[in-house]
Amino acid sequence: MVTLYRPGDGPWHRLRAGPKTALLLLIVLGVCLLPATWWAAAVMAGVCLACYAIRGAGMRELGRQLVTVRWIVGLTLVGQLVFLGPESAAANTTRVAVACALAALLALTTPATALLETIERAMQPLAWLRIDPQRAALTLSVTLSTLPVLAGLARDVREAQRARGGGRSLRHFAMPFLVMALKHADQLGEALAARGVR
Structure with a gap:
């Protein structure tokens, strides 16, 4: 199975798959519940930066993940700008980008077998x-x-x-x-x- 997993010894790598999945899922859920405002977009971006700033992930990896989903982010931004305006577009696009980046963080720091076992137990x-x-x-x-x-x-x-x-x-x-x-x-x-x- 093709996997994003990259071996490491940082805190994200050491955290067991179950608690890590639950923690990142709660963070994404929290991000999704924030209102579509400028300050919420800043909070979402800050949360994502904080998660990747922890040793074992890094800003370079965050940049790589955002480049990977640039088409999704771009299409979301255009659609939101057309229908909702700049503030909602910025917040909702940031929300999508953060959710994708945090999902990638889980895959990057968790072996595929451990992730599969966790999903199966859940x-x-x-x-x-x-x-x-x-x-x-x-x-x-x-x-x-x-x-x-x-x-x-x-x-x-x-x-x-x-x-x-x-x-x-x-x-x-x-x-x-x-x-x-x-x-x-x-x-x-x-x-x-x-x-x-x-």
Whole structure:
């Protein structure tokens, strides 16, 4: 499974997967409950900076994660500006960026197996609804691991376009990216089927 995990010995790395997931989830929930105001946007950004300032993460890593989600952030900002105005747009876009960055912080500092076990334990109460916790946890983990893969595929396509002297045409980018994404989905499906996941 492709993972964002980077080994380290900082406080985020030493914190067990369960409490760390719960803590980051509470922080994201708190960020989501703040009003859409300028001061709330500043508080959200400050919370995110504080989380990444802890040893083992770092501002450079935060910058990398924000660059990865720049299209999501950009589309959110444009949509919010059109419908809600600058203050709400700034706050809501910051909210989305912070949620993405904190989700990445969890993946960066938690091994995929530990994260999978934590998700599976959290989903145990769903067993009485006849939902298989193992399958649900695996589905969620595969979904999370697919995001960095797609970002890598997009980067590879752009680099190939630059190497051939191509421009930044969306039309010329979309087709090869779609083909590579579908190929990855096929390979992932075959790998899961080979392991008995139906």
